[in-house]
Amino acid sequence: xxxxxxxxxxxxxxxxxxxxxxxxxxxxxxxxxxxxxxxxxxxxxxxxxxxxxxxxxxxxxxxxxxxxxxxxxxxxxxxxxxxxxxxxxxxxxxxxxxxxxxxxxxxxxxxxxxxxxxxxxxxxxxxxxxxxxxxxxxxxxxxx
Amino acid sequence: xxxxxxxxxxxxxxxxxxxxxxxxxxxxxxxxxxxxxxxxxxxxxxxxxxxxxxxxxxxxxxxxxxxxxxxxxxxxxxxxxxxxxxxxxxxxxxxxxxxxxxxxxxxxxxxxxxxxxxxxxxxxxxxxxxxxxxxxxxxxxxxxxxxxxxxxxxxxxxxxxxxxxxxxxxxxxxxxxxxxxxxxxxxxxxxxxxxxxxxxxxxxxxxxxxxxxxxxxxxxxxxxxxxxxxxxxxxxxxxxxxxxxxxxxxxxxxxxxxxxxxxxxxxxxxxxxxxxxxxxxxxxxx
Numbered sequence: 001x002x003x004x005x006x007x008x009x010x011x012x013x014x015x016x017x018x019x020x021x022x023x024x025x026x027x028x029x030x031x032x033x034x035x036x037x038x039x040x041x042x043x044x045x046x047x048x049x050x051x052x053x054x055x056x057x058x059x060x061x062x063x064x065x066x067x068x069x070x071x072x073x074x075x076x077x078x079x080x081x082x083x084x085x086x087x088x089x090x091x092x093x094x095x096x097x098x099x100x101x102x103x104x105x106x107x108x109x110x111x112x113x114x115x116x117x118x119x120x121x122x123x124x125x126x127x128x129x130x131x132x133x134x135x136x137x138x139x140x141x142x143x144x
Numbered sequence: 145x146x147x148x149x150x151x152x153x154x155x156x157x158x159x160x161x162x163x164x165x166x167x168x169x170x171x172x173x174x175x176x177x178x179x180x181x182x183x184x185x186x187x188x189x190x191x192x193x194x195x196x197x198x199x200x201x202x203x204x205x206x207x208x209x210x211x212x213x214x215x216x217x218x219x220x221x222x223x224x225x226x227x228x229x230x231x232x233x234x235x236x237x238x239x240x241x242x243x244x245x246x247x248x249x250x251x252x253x254x255x256x257x258x259x260x261x262x263x264x265x266x267x268x269x270x271x272x273x274x275x276x277x278x279x280x281x282x283x284x285x286x287x288x289x290x291x292x293x294x295x296x297x298x299x300x301x302x303x304x305x306x307x308x309x310x311x312x313x314x315x316x317x318x319x320x321x322x323x324x325x326x327x328x329x330x331x332x333x334x335x336x337x338x339x340x341x342x343x344x345x346x347x348x349x350x351x352x353x354x355x356x357x358x359x360x361x362x363x364x365x366x367x368x369x370x371x372x373x374x375x376x377x378x379x380x381x382x383x384x385x386x387x388x389x390x391x392x393x394x395x396x397x398x399x400x401x402x403x404x405x406x407x408x409x410x411x412x413x414x415x416x417x418x419x420x421x422x423x424x425x426x427x428x429x430x
Contacts, residue, residue, distance in 0.1 A: 124322020
């Protein structure tokens with residue numbers, strides 16, 4: 001099949017680059033994100049974007065922002081295998097009956113992604129963190 | 145009349161689409177889904193990769209939003225030139241409706257073939273990014289040839305037909321060298337020859353199930369490269385038909401404008417062997 005003429009070299013290249021990465025990336029995601037300093041900057045950057053979005057910022061009306069920033073940074077540190085233990089409420093309880101819909105959720109994901117890019121987090125680490133956060137969608141939406 | 149239609153596309157529609165896209169760039173009313181998650185415009189009008197529809201719905205509209213797209217595409221093959229003008233709407237990220245007009249210029253044989261495709265795609269369940277099984281959609285495409293005399297001379301039975309398909313798409317984060325990987329699979333039931341441009345039905349067989357698949361690697365959040373494969377039936381004994389494949393690169397300037405370039409290998413078409421060529425597609429999203 002002609003298919004293989006294109007597919008085989010392309011898949012081989014992808015596979016080889018994938019392997020190469022796996023062998024060199026020994027550092028934890030937390031380290032590759034840039035550690036706590038970068039995580040704090042990302043959270044702050046994201047919250048400025050949230051503050052500029054009237055449809056999303058309303059969810060933070062009764063929230064102590066400093067407390068939220070610290071809790072979210074701890075959660076990102078924990079989920080990226082950093083030296084932190086997130087001890088806040090589970091995601092379903094934390095977002096219970098807030099009326100969050102897909103549009104709100106997607107916007108916050110975009111703010112986080114843009115904040116990471118803005119703060120110089122390498123793309124591979126950005127993608128990996130988003131991948132670890134993606135399963136939280138179900139928890140956040142469970143009790144809406 | 146035909147020539148003026150083509151001039152309308154290239155001289156008027158292209159600049160309008162580009163200007164509208166740029167005018168609303170980074171303004172409000174962009175959908176809230178992440179950039180690139182609406183794919184680009186497939187040649188049959190649905191959101192997809194180019195050759196094949198994908199399960200994701202067009203634009204970046206989420207469940208509470210509506211979106212729309214306008215796309216112009218052209219393929220330059222050895223003996224043919226395909227032009228597609230298409231538009232789609234996404235309603236609440238649940239239903240996508242699309243319309244496409246395809247014009248195939250028979251550069252070597254002389255004349256042209258034209259068909260209109262009206263499509264609907266419904267998201268059954270899931271999400272491209274967040275659901276462990278990805279997003280699943282079902283769709284239907286009603287295709288109608290403007291003039292079926294050439295297809296019928298080649299042995300086609302009808303000048304119109306319907307395709308139905310089931311499609312699944314999934315983005316895998318950080319899958320290839322830290323880059324996100326987009327996977328798509330589509331199963332289509334069809335009686336169309338060469339997508340419908342050579343009519344529907346034939347002397348070899350009736351309806352077929354065909355498989356289509358693609359992958360794409362997001363080199364950056366705005367740039368995806370990959371390949372697509374579309375299995376095809378072969379039911380006209382007078383004109384052998386081959387599977388289609390492409391290597392593509394799509395760049396999303398922002399949520400409103402994307403440009404796709406591809407290399408196509410479409411095999412034999414209407415008796416002319418091994419058709420290869422370039423493809424370009426410009427999409428504006430609102």
